[in-house]
Amino acid sequence: MNWKRAYSALLTQLDGLRPDLSSRELLVVLQSWLQRQLAVFSSALQEDYGLRSYSSLDLARYPIDGSSLNAAEEVRQLRLVPPGSVDGLAMRVRDIFWSGLTIESGIDCPRFKDSELRILMEEGTQQLVRACDVCLWAETRNGEHWQPGGRLVPPTIEQLELWAIADGGKPA
Numbered sequence: 001m002n003w004k005r006a007y008s009a010l011l012t013q014l015d016g017l018r019p020d021l022s023s024r025e026l027l028v029v030l031q032s033w034l035q036r037q038l039a040v041f042s043s044a045l046q047e048d049y050g051l052r053s054y055s056s057l058d059l060a061r062y063p064i065d066g067s068s069l070n071a072a073e074e075v076r077q078l079r080l081v082p083p084g085s086v087d088g089l090a091m092r093v094r095d096i097f098w099s100g101l102t103i104e105s106g107i108d109c110p111r112f113k114d115s116e117l118r119i120l121m122e123e124g125t126q127q128l129v130r131a132c133d134v135c136l137w138a139e140t141r142n143g144e145h146w147q148p149g150g151r152l153v154p155p156t157i158e159q160l161e162l163w164a165i166a167d168g169g170k171p172a
């Protein structure tokens with residue numbers, strides 16, 4: 001199957017959903033679609049956009065309900081603005097998972113105030129990192145500039161709770 005047919009198949013699957021679907025419902029559908037269509041994306045694209053990991057991670061472990069993902073709006077955009085290439089499709093899929101799996105920190109980006117910092121985790125060390133999607137500023141829990149040590153990934157609910165406990169029960 002080529003990517004255009006894969007995109008059409010996604011729209012068909014979305015047609016079956018209520019217009020006021022939740023973020024979790026959208027990610028469940030997107031993930032089942034991705035599992036079937038993963039081969040449409042080259043290995044390089046799967047790697048660069050994290051598609052292989054998004055296709056297999058356990059959605060129940062992520063704070064999707066607290067994310068800023070607006071499912072109805074994402075579906076509307078997917079229909080309204082078809083991707084122009086397979087890379088574009090990979091990016092759109094990545095963006096939806098990214099905003100649906102992560103939560104915002106309530107702290108504005110200190111550099112340009114251009115966005116709210118997202119709460120992420122440094123893979124490997126499992127340290128909390130707050131990062132700006134727009135200018136790519138990233139800081140440690142203490143607000144110091146983060147020196148990249150590993151890939152930044154969405155933390156699980158369990159991980160967020162561990163950090164909250166470490167902070168004396170305050171939300172991360």
Ligand SMILES: [Zn+2]
Pocket residue numbers: 109110111112113114115132133134135136137
């Ligand atoms: Zn920023």
